[in-house]
Amino acid sequence: MRVWDLPTRAFHWALVSMSLFAWGSAELGELAWHRRAGLAILGLLVFRLYWGFAGSSTARFHHFIRGPRAVIVYARRLHLRNPAYHIGHNPLSGLGAVALLALLALQVALGLFAVDVDGLESGPLSHWVSFDVGRLAAETHEIVFGALAMLVTLHVSAIAFYAFYKRDNLLEAMLRGDRCVPETRTPAHLAPHWRVLPGLLLAGAAIWLIATVLGSA
Amino acid sequence: MILCLRSLALAATALACQPGGGADPGASADPDRMLASGMTARQVIEARALHFKDLGGSFKAVRDQLATASPNPSLVRLATQEVKYASDDLPGWFPAGTGPETGVEMRAFAEVWSDSEGFAEISTRFRESAAALHATAQDDDLDAARSQVRAVGEACKDCHDRYRAEED
């Protein structure tokens, strides 16, 4: 049964590669590439935001943002060693997805305004803020990186926990889109392919706006 | 407010350290001792931090202007002048006795004073590149200014790489 539509999967793996690329380029001091990676992630996040309202049912925020009660009920049964056959996020992974997306958005936003101490490198929107604010953005950018690294570690550990402890292969669903679930489950409602287009346009517009209009002032 | 709290905390650590004779036996350092300039080491260090903040702001103003399609020439002249003045003064921001041995929080390494030749050499390079940058601005030669900004930035970076701690 289809769980994740193609746009959501493409988003996920593009996000993974761009995040690794952003990290690597920063470590190597290749800040021009780091800025490009950041803009790419910005575009991906804009697309995902759009897809959270216009995409297939499993990608929609109202489908996977659940109240605290649902999360607690689910968390109480987390130790049970059986697959739960969720079509899409379970209440806990929905929370994790929101946390990851929000933290990534914050990280990108901070990067846009960051200023380095030597004045050699800075974010594309840094000329809108003072030196002090830009330095604060840069320092917070580092702190948020640490938080993101922890959250991603937790995320990947959770996937491994499901695979080895619960015998639930979530990775395959994120790769191929399908997973085996009992026929009694209601299938996901899939969005038509053309719906991707407005999202791509929005993402492109956001990148263009920052890279040219706002970015060079 | 933050500054206040921090100096309170520092004063508290200084007091706490006194009876034991200090943590670092090589340290000669009472940060509140008066230096030849008539300022205490602590005052010099705090003033230094403010000077650097101003320098950071001026240099950012230069870069932000030069990054636009049509920079404002008088702003560029003014801001490059600030950077030039700062580069003339910079060696004076590091008088003897204002290093990490004072116990005051800072990013400067002790090498600023122990390797004073190397530090003077980069300071000179900074002063020359900043003067050249200001000269391009006075000639309204924006292309030259844009490439000279890079040279100044490299001087900042070289000095920070060698004499300033990345984390505090």
Ligand code: HEM
């Ligand atoms: C090898 C590393 C990774 C694997 C195997 C992996 C796998 C997965 C899987 C299986 C899901 C679906 C979770 C569910 O069933 O509820 C998922 C969702 C998600 N992952 Fe990853 N992931 C990896 C790395 C990353 C990284 C590095 C990031 C971000 C920087 C990330 C961000 C996300 C987000 C935001 C979601 C929510 C998806 C959505 O609703 O759009 N993942 N991941």
